[in-house]
Amino acid sequence: MYKIMTPGPTQVPENVRMARSLACTNPDLDENFVSFYKETCELISSLLHTKNETLILSGEGILGLEAACASLTEPGDKVLVLDNGIYGRGFADFVTMYGGCPEIFHADELHALPADELAAFLKEHHDYAYATVVHCDTPSGVLNDIHRICPLLKEYGILTVVDSVSGMFGEDVRVDDAGIDILCGGSQKAVSAPPGLTFLTVSDDAKQKMKKRKTPIASFYANLSVFEGYYEKKWFPYTMPISDIYGLRAAFDNIAADKELLSRHARIGEATRAALIDVGLSLHLKDGYSNTVTVFDVPKETTADAILTTMRDKHGIMLAGSFDDLAGKVIRIGHMGANANIADMTVTMTALSDTLTSLGVPLTADLGLSFMQHLKE
Ligand SMILES: *Cc1c(COP(=O)(O)O)cnc(C)c1O
Numbered sequence: 001m002y003k004i005m006t007p008g009p010t011q012v013p014e015n016v017r018m019a020r021s022l023a024c025t026n027p028d029l030d031e032n033f034v035s036f037y038k039e040t041c042e043l044i045s046s047l048l049h050t051k052n053e054t055l056i057l058s059g060e061g062i063l064g065l066e067a068a069c070a071s072l073t074e075p076g077d078k079v080l081v082l083d084n085g086i087y088g089r090g091f092a093d094f095v096t097m098y099g100g101c102p103e104i105f106h107a108d109e110l111h112a113l114p115a116d117e118l119a120a121f122l123k124e125h126h127d128y129a130y131a132t133v134v135h136c137d138t139p140s141g142v143l144n145d146i147h148r149i150c151p152l153l154k155e156y157g158i159l160t161v162v163d164s165v166s167g168m169f170g171e172d173v174r175v176d177d178a179g180i181d182i183l184c185g186g187s188q189k190a191v192s193a194p195p196g197l198t199f200l201t202v203s204d205d206a207k208q209k210m211k212k213r214k215t216p217i218a219s220f221y222a223n224l225s226v227f228e229g230y231y232e233k234k235w236f237p238y239t240m241p242i243s244d245i246y247g248l249r250a251a252f253d254n255i256a257a258d259k260e261l262l263s264r265h266a267r268i269g270e271a272t273r274a275a276l277i278d279v280g281l282s283l284h285l286k287d288g289y290s291n292t293v294t295v296f297d298v299p300k301e302t303t304a305d306a307i308l309t310t311m312r313d314k315h316g317i318m319l320a321g322s323f324d325d326l327a328g329k330v331i332r333i334g335h336m337g338a339n340a341n342i343a344d345m346t347v348t349m350t351a352l353s354d355t356l357t358s359l360g361v362p363l364t365a366d367l368g369l370s371f372m373q374h375l376k377e
Helices: 014-019 031-047 061-072 086-097 115-124 146-154 204-211 242-257 261-278 304-315 342-358 367-376
Strands: 053-058 078-083 101-106 130-134 159-163 182-186 197-202 293-297 330-334
Touching (some): 014 242, 031 053, 031 197, 031 242, 053 061, 053 242, 061 086, 061 130, 061 159, 061 182, 061 197, 086 130, 086 159, 115 146, 130 146, 146 159, 159 204, 197 242, 261 293, 261 342, 304 342, 342 367
Parallel strands (some): 078 101, 078 130, 130 159, 159 182
Antiparallel strands (some): 053 197, 182 197
16 A cells, blocks of 8 residues: 555545445435535535535546536637646636637746736636636646636626635635635545545526526536535435545545644645755746645656656655656645645655655755754744
8 A cells, every 4th residue: 555645636534434434325315315415515615615505426526627617608608718737728628518619818837827917818808708717736736826816707707617626625715705606626635535526616606607598508417507406306316426425524524623724734835845945856836836736847867757666666655747748747746635744744755855865866955854844944
């Protein structure tokens, strides 16, 4: 078994795994389960600071992104796709698939999305049905200021779809303050449940857009409106994955009880970045660092493969490379959710120090010691 210090899936605490082994009822017929589902959704809404309804769908994080686009896009709709990373531009595919016309607002991938430039752009261009933005674009780790960006879009009546799959619960998310119409989350990142579930918060404006459609939503599984009235009708559109949802609830109970969740992420994120800089490595980004994942450039003396293999085979720790145009160029340390603990991160940084040194990368100090020093600051 490896210690998975990856930016999702993350480690899953024992009480979450235990909850998944509870006795099962028939989730279609047992009204207690309908209440359990609704209470779990309400807990998620409250943790995300919103009055909007949450829905849990049976499918991994990608289903959430697709369901948002499938449900909101009508053929011919113009959709603004904010892009400073791989997930950012990925939204354009879903928009196209459901008949929309994506328009990409491209920004430098080494920086957080420039909100001032977006504001200037919107003055001239604002005829969009909705816009998509990624909170933390995980392949590079860039963090976008959704609490600034979404209100800019809402000023023009543009609905907002936010992918915070790898941001939420490691970074602050206040859905109502930001005016987020559909927020997409997943079970396997900072929530620290196994992969398999996605959940979305859906605003009344988003529901209105679905209601007023002239064309039906071209999907059943990715159609958010099929959940309408499920609680009153005691009826789910399909059989719910009950064990997954028991596990998810335990994960959210953990989050609700953890008063230091965000401050711990900030402390660990900052110490990780500072330690990497201390020893002479270079962070991949120029700004917009997320406290859920740290990404550094592969030093010229070695390769991503060599680092990942040595970490895994010699130290039993899994880090991640990246994909698309970042493949082979960067290493990612996932310190979100259950991974955001000092013991695991100290072991990881110490092992990384040993790994890099053994591969001929000259470090000016020990990463583990430097990490511990910065934690004290
Ligand atoms: C993990 C993640 C998702 C979910 O998709 P995967 O299948 O795990 O890639 C969606 N968006 C972001 C930003 C993610 O980090």
